[in-house]
Amino acid sequence: MLRSMLLERLSSRAALVVLLVWVCAVGALAFGHVMWRDEVRALSIALSGQNAVEMLSNLRGEGHPAVWYLMLRSAYDVFGRVEVLPVLSLLVAAISVAILLFRSPFPPLVLIFLVFSGFYLSEFSVTARNYGISALILLVIAAVYARYRDKSIVIGVLLFVLANTNVIAAMLVGAFLVFWAADILQETGLRWSPALRNVLINAGIALAGIVLCGLTVWPTYNDAAAVDPASLDLPRAALLAVLNPGGTGFGALGLPPLLAEGLPGQSILVSVLLYGATLGLLPRRSAFLGALTGLIGLSVFFALGAGGSYRHAGVWFFFVVALYWIAWPDIRRALSDAARPAIARSLTIAALSGCLLLVGLQSFRGVARSVGDLAGILPVNSRSADVAQLIKSNVALGDAVILSDPDYLVEPLPYYIGNRTYLTRSDALGSVVKFSRAGILHRDLGDLLRQAQALKASLGVPVVILLSQRLDQIVPGRVYHEGYNWTFRGSAEDIRTFQESTETLARLGPARTGETYDVYVLK
Incomplete structure (x- = not known):
């Protein structure tokens, strides 16, 4: 047969x-x-x-x-x-x-x-x-x-x-x-x-x-x-x-x-x-x-x-x-x-x-x-289009700079919007992350906030922050692994200060690729 x-x-x-x-x-x-x-x-x-x-x-x-x-x-x-x-x-x-x-x-x-x-x-x-x-x-x-x-x-x-x-x-x-x-x-x-x-x-x-x-x-x-x-x-x-x-x-x-x-x-x-x-x-x-x-x-x-x-x-x-x-x-x-x-x-x-x-x-x-x-049974591939739509719908964010943790969350955004993106571990504007064993491997939430504030002061434009970690769900002080060799941590004080310094715009997710976002704008 x-x-x-x-x-x-x-x-x-x-x-x-x-x-x-x-x-x-x-x-x-x-x-x-x-x-x-x-x-x-x-x-x-x-x-x-x-x-x-x-x-x-x-x-x-x-x-x-x-x-x-x-x-x-x-x-x-x-x-x-x-x-x-x-x-x-x-x-x-x-x-x-x-x-x-x-x-x-x-x-x-x-x-x-x-x-x-x-x-x-x-x-x-x-x-x-x-x-x-x-x-x-x-x-x-x-x-x-x-x-x-x-x-x-x-x-x-x-x-x-x-x-x-x-x-x-x-x-x-x-x-x-x-x-x-x-x-x-x-x-x-x-x-x-x-x-x-x-x-x-x-x-x-x-x-x-x-x-x-x-x-x-x-x-x-x-x-x-x-x-x-x-x-x-x-x-x-x-x-x-x-x-x-x-x-x-x-x-x-x-x-x-x-x-x-x-x-x-x-x-x-x-x-x-x-x-x-x-x-x-x-x-x-x-x-x-x-x-x-x-x-x-x-x-x-x-x-x-x-x-x-x-x-x-x-x-x-x-x-x-x-x-x-x-x-x-x-x-x-x-x-x-x-x-x-x-x-x-x-x-x-x-x-x-x-x-x-x-x-x-x-x-x-x-x-x-x-x-x-x-059939909509599986999660979508990414929430990047949702982030882009959220930013485009807010006139005040038309010239906003976007940064994220982990950095690679900003990589899909240039397909949908023209806003500049900032790579925190490279400390530079850009949209292509380098996954190196050198450089900044660890990121504290407090460091991220200070970087966003400095960016807003130097460029004079709104700053949007994207996080994959849910700040109301993580354990303060615990180290979380991201990407290939990165880590992230937020102390209780860092979380409190971050929430006081930002406005929450949306919580998006889940996504198959891990590109799920909590979206904040710096006050």
């Missing part, structure tokens, strides 16, 4: 219907989406500087390469509206979904699972980040691989661009080169050939892309976001990551957090599915090798470099989807070849079943979250 299902194809008419349903669903989700800091932060950087060269200089050390920022800058230069941020993300997602539906070889069930996954219903579409571009380029590479594998530099150029979408994609460029070289050698043996020469030329182009990514990303000023290697037994952590990748950032590909909480063996189950998904590529051993290289490499990176999340694991997920696309003719032959040993066919079907379950989990996650969002 599974074998016959995997050999089916989706008709063009059915693909069009699926595309229209997806457009309606994502349109409804995007309409209710509120921008949060990680999305708007990229736009703020993209629009910084007098020109693209200055912007790229500002980008250096942020932790992301340049492609998404250049796209945002170019689109804004043409249209002059901040809405280019969500529109670009949705456009990239729509092209990706169309390529999947009309060009890929996958059967109907797999396509429906992919299109209505958590990635294309949310993470790579409604959420405007740079990871959806990686998925699009991977799908394009899969579509043109057979045509350009042995000739041209088309794939090398695509890999160059892919390496500069995000760090995860840059690492997977290396895994793809492993696959490509193995694919040629598997066919020709260990001998020089024009096809191998073409691989090496394209590898040079791709490696130049990786180097450019590295020069843009490192050294990062957001070192607090990285794993501190001094806190780890590195060999042990690396080994555990390889043995149980579901215990790293790849665990996000399992059940949604609300269902997975307290479930024993969740990470082991995800690991089995991850390795099963790679084993499903064995009919084309080079593809299996590429997927395995990417899985092991990223598992170690998540454990030792930067803990990954759903969007990061999703880039590997679509890397594997691209490899399945390329290997699909071999998989079809393996499923339909009666001459293959029964045990080999059974192992292939078992591995593909695990892969199908992994893909199905992403669809379950995406549909469940989408229903929760549309």
Whole structure:
């Protein structure tokens, strides 16, 4: 039954219907989406500087390469509206979904699972980040691989661009080169050939892309976001990551957090599915090798470099989807070849079943979250739009400066309002926070109030203060952890003085991203 299902194809008419349903669903989700800091932060950087060269200089050390920022800058230069941020993300997602539906070889069930996954219903579409571009380029590479594998530099150029979408994609460029070289050698043996020469030329182009990514990303000023290697037994952590990748950032590909909480063996189950998904590529051993290289490499990176999340694991997920696309003719032959040993066919079907379950989990996650969002069951993404509306509705606050604790609460506001924002830990006007292990890590409420008063005195404008901590709920004197490595404390005296010196405008919340606000204006 599974074998016959995997050999089916989706008709063009059915693909069009699926595309229209997806457009309606994502349109409804995007309409209710509120921008949060990680999305708007990229736009703020993209629009910084007098020109693209200055912007790229500002980008250096942020932790992301340049492609998404250049796209945002170019689109804004043409249209002059901040809405280019969500529109670009949705456009990239729509092209990706169309390529999947009309060009890929996958059967109907797999396509429906992919299109209505958590990635294309949310993470790579409604959420405007740079990871959806990686998925699009991977799908394009899969579509043109057979045509350009042995000739041209088309794939090398695509890999160059892919390496500069995000760090995860840059690492997977290396895994793809492993696959490509193995694919040629598997066919020709260990001998020089024009096809191998073409691989090496394209590898040079791709490696130049990786180097450019590295020069843009490192050294990062957001070192607090990285794993501190001094806190780890590195060999042990690396080994555990390889043995149980579901215990790293790849665990996000399992059940949604609300269902997975307290479930024993969740990470082991995800690991089995991850390795099963790679084993499903064995009919084309080079593809299996590429997927395995990417899985092991990223598992170690998540454990030792930067803990990954759903969007990061999703880039590997679509890397594997691209490899399945390329290997699909071999998989079809393996499923339909009666001459293959029964045990080999059974192992292939078992591995593909695990892969199908992994893909199905992403669809379950995406549909469940989408229903929760549309029905109003889940909290909104952020309360940043509410803060902006509150300030815009008060004429007296038209030129107010906004500061917050933690600082990153102001990052999404430039999408909605033009008020200046102030970063208290940097002691400067700005809208992009640096998450450093150096600088001001601790903040007292009294210090924040004095900073706001000094700001009002020097600028002569109203000062709005945003707090994520509820002053009537915190324990006076207790230290509260915020962000990666920040702390906050308010003594009973500080709380009393703050309340006497400010007027409360609103209490907003809750929000999925933690961007919930108590809003005050300095008297």
